[in-house]
Amino acid sequence: MFVEFKWLSNPSLQTLLCLLSEGGEEARVMGGAVRNGLMGESINDIDISTTLMPIYVVSRLKEKGYRFLLTGITYGTVTVIINGTTYDVTTLREELGTQGRHPKVSFGRDWKKDARRRDFTMNALSVSMRGELFDPLNGHDDLEARRIRFIGNPEERILQDPLRILRFFRFFAWYGNSFFPDPPALKACNHLKYLLNQLSAERIWTEFSKLLSAPDPGRALFWMDQIGILSLILPQIESGGIDTLSRLVKIQQQEKWPSDPILRLMSIISPNEEGINALNRSLKLPKILASRLITWARSVEPDAHMSFTEFEQFLYCGEILGIIDRLSLATARELSKKNDQSAQIVGQQLYRLLKHGKTWKKPKFPVSGRDLLTLGYEPGSAISIVLTQMEKQWVDSGFSQKKKELLGILSLKSTS
Template identity: 35%
Template sequence: MSREQALTRLAQADWLDAARPVFDCLDGAMGRTRAVGGIVRDTLLGRPRGSTDIDMATELTPDEVLARGKAAGLGAHPTGVEHGTVTLVHDGRAVEVTTLRRDVETFGRHARVAFGTDWTEDARRRDFTMNALYCGVDGVLFDPLGGLEDCLERRVRFIGDPDARIAEDRLRVYRYFRFAASHGEQRLEEQALAACMRAAGELGALSAERVGSEMMRLLAQPKCAATLAAMVRVGVLAAALFSPQALKALERLEALPLPITADMRLAAMELTGAQVAALRVEWRLSNATMASLGQLTAALELARAANWAELAYRHPERRTQAIALATALDQHAIAWMNEAISTVEGMGSRNFPISGADLLAHGMKPGPEVGAELKRLERLWIESRFELDRDGLLEQVRQP
């Protein structure tokens, strides 16, 4: 992609019109407020975003932002005033506005900062050059650190000294690898990698929630096996978690022509010996994630046993993912996967055609025998590949 194409895409971005009321009330036309970070970076790259939220930077103080937002009829919320951040809401879209900052004292993530008006100084406080790109209300790029070239070259590069950037917030080690996978085509810069290796032994104080959030976002990328291998190599991740066997399985999974999710990678890790249950604490995995992983693992067992009917019946939403995992873990050919998916999808989604009430109406007496008989009939129905209909199942009912 050429520089000209990227800049044209930015100038014509739909979100500029959506954000105009915020720009207008914060002196955007005077260059006092600009969009910054992900929305600018991903627009330049033509990369779809999962969120419609916009980040902005401004010379105005948080109190001024609040007052102006309310006067303009926008929703105005002091979501992080101590850090200089106010959230303005227009037409259901949230815009997080942060006052430009400069360091007064630097001591890690809790550095003392003061509000300022120097855009270049604000840019230097950010993590990567591709995240220090700003855009005015007119769609013109403001690039104080020359990050556009890095962005277009998919080069994830720390701003200034990587060791200094990491010392400000050690979570940036995990962010570096996550961005390398999401925006850097898994290419790792030697200087950055060396800095991450030096910091690897000092990551224990990071909160489990912050680490877990970064790791789950990393595992959700289309490809990340090579990045995970590098994290193991430099000591950021434990080798016991991502063994050579697990990494090979993840590589095979990524080679399949199907979308890969974080849950699928967690399941592959678990089936290759990783203690994923321990990650519930180490990464603060949510109950929803653990429940999803349990469902996927159960579906995978059926896929590995080629029990297509039961897979189609019990896990209609997981069947394709389970077959993909079985393909990668058991090293099946793509043809095997395609045939399995076709077979399972051809069975559709099924509902067991009888209930306990049917058995009672058929003459069974209330009691535990009804539940046991339902399970037996359900098994017959699945084994028949759903050929047995309601009448056929009722003919199979055992009378006490």
């Protein structure tokens, strides 16, 4: 069977595949690029497998003057950079056993043995430089059925790397086409879920955030919740959180909002600062994401009946991003109540504020301490008090008072 992928005809890729196939060797594109190409999905990375031993891969790259990095040479992987595009080239191998997440490997020339060490059948597909599709483990049938199935014994695959539990649910969220996951896979994930405690927080969050970014992660999270995996990695999950997430996803799809994994995380946990601090510690979230969650927890949901002027004053006095996150969730909550007319009205009012808040630019208070010094105020706490009072007056005016007007009012007060 031959396939046509536009990206496969890229001259740089063809040159590299040709180089790695000289002298009776063979090189193919493997895994995700082939899977996504067959599904019509976007291609992010192109991974190449070859029968050529790592030392000879390096030798041929040097001979041609290609840039490369020895990113995983112990496991047979070399990263090649051609015309700004990177390709991971890995020698065929067989895993002889594992030590944690570090497998013992033996390099070889057997494509089927190399395929068997992978996680899911749809990831064992490969394609030659001419477009010939190789399917040693019937992954094409699973791919067409959108069925996520481990290669061989699911428990053996998970024991090799427990992260595959989360990868299974992530793939189910992205590529699965039924409500029910593969029963043997689900059983194995349930039986070995305790192994998740062996994983680093960074690996768990990376995989979980990819799951949350899926078009609709609800089904995957439902089954993770059913077998106790979700509460294991996310003790802060709220009762009914998955239903809240589903409502948010529907609005995101309807209004073409981006699939924001942090907003989706907010939808399934409580805005409790203590709980969020515990979550940040357990998952070791990047500082910018941790800060966003804390800001959301500290923010207050605005009243749907506010005028734009009142809302702008509310935004000015609070944390804009936290308020926007609160508004996004509140809008999704109300608009999802399709049979409740009053909720629909509130939802539209909230949405009106949300759209306004996303484009609103916080104005700068026009008066500074230096202006007050020029008027004869002595340096010290008195200036700070006066500035605070003036800023409140300026906000109450709807930010309409200009610097000259504010200083003029201050001058009148000081002479009276």
